[in-house]
Amino acid sequence: MIRTCSAIVLKAVPFAEGGAVVSFLSEHGERLSGLAKGVKKPTAKWVAAFEPLGMVRVSFFGKEQTELKRVTRCELAFSPLTLGHLEASLVMACLADLFDRVAREGVEDDRLYRLLSACGRALKADPDNALGILAYAEHWLLHCLGLLPHPRVCGRCGNESAPLALLSPDHGWCCTACTPVDPVEALPPGAREYLRRLRTGGAETAPRLDPADEAQAVLTALLRARLLQELGGSLRSYEVLWRTL
Structure with a gap:
């Protein structure tokens, strides 16, 4: 056959x-x-x-x-290979590892193919934004796995405008209007806007890594940790990425 x-x-x-x-x-x-x-x-x-x-x-x-x-x-x-671009090559290895773990034999989910193909083309077009594209893919993989609630409204009180305070296992994204939280531990200002950019844009317009953007840094680390936890811990490709960059 x-x-x-x-x-x-x-x-x-x-x-x-x-x-x-x-x-x-x-x-x-x-x-x-x-x-x-x-x-x-x-x-x-x-x-x-x-x-x-x-x-x-x-x-x-x-x-x-x-x-x-x-x-x-x-x-x-x-x-999507761009010769001589180390960062893009490392991110390609991370994406391959992630999708190899998430995809299942005998189980079809064409969202995975659309997401990975979009990320591959985005890497080819803009390899300098490799880390931004990786964060974009991690966000949408969590969504495909049913682990990421919509950030438009607070999962506890329904508020659509108050800053987000945290991601709760029970209620999803919770806002500062209904969730007491130490200011030091709360999500930085701009968290809701960064999540909106991830959800509404394509891989080719994934937010670029900005060291000065605290909301981006905190949310990227939060979502990455949640995804790797779901997949059973750190992946070798990520360890190489962290040691190299």
Whole structure:
């Protein structure tokens, strides 16, 4: 049985005899994996097709009940790789790790494919905003997982204008009008506006990293910690990112 689909490359793990087990995010948002034989050999015709976040047309061969099918064809259609741009390359590895953990085999969610493809194209167009695009992706992954309430109204009192105070596990975003909180621990001014920019803009307009923007820094750290906690802890790609930048 042969299955062909458009997909995004996530990870390639070395396998015996110069091969690799490659995971993909299909156009329907399902995680797929297959064995690509000889991919690590210098003469392999499809080495470049397995770079993280590359958009490909891939074919699998194997019986329906076979756990690991064989990759018989993989044609690269688009690559977000920008040669010599370390920050963008590190962020690509983080995104590949995140989506490899979030996507599930046998479970389709095309929002994941749309989000990752948008982030890949945004990275190609503006690699200098790699960290902003990563924060954008983390925000929307939490939304896809059903873990991020809408920030328009306070989840406790319904206020739409008071500054946000905190993110509560029970009520979602809570405002200062109804939530007593130590000013030192409260979310910085501008938190609601930053969340609005993440929700209403696309990956190509993701807010740029601004060291002077306290609300951006605090919320990025908060949402990242929540996402990594849900995925079982820190990812190696993030550890490399933190050590390098």
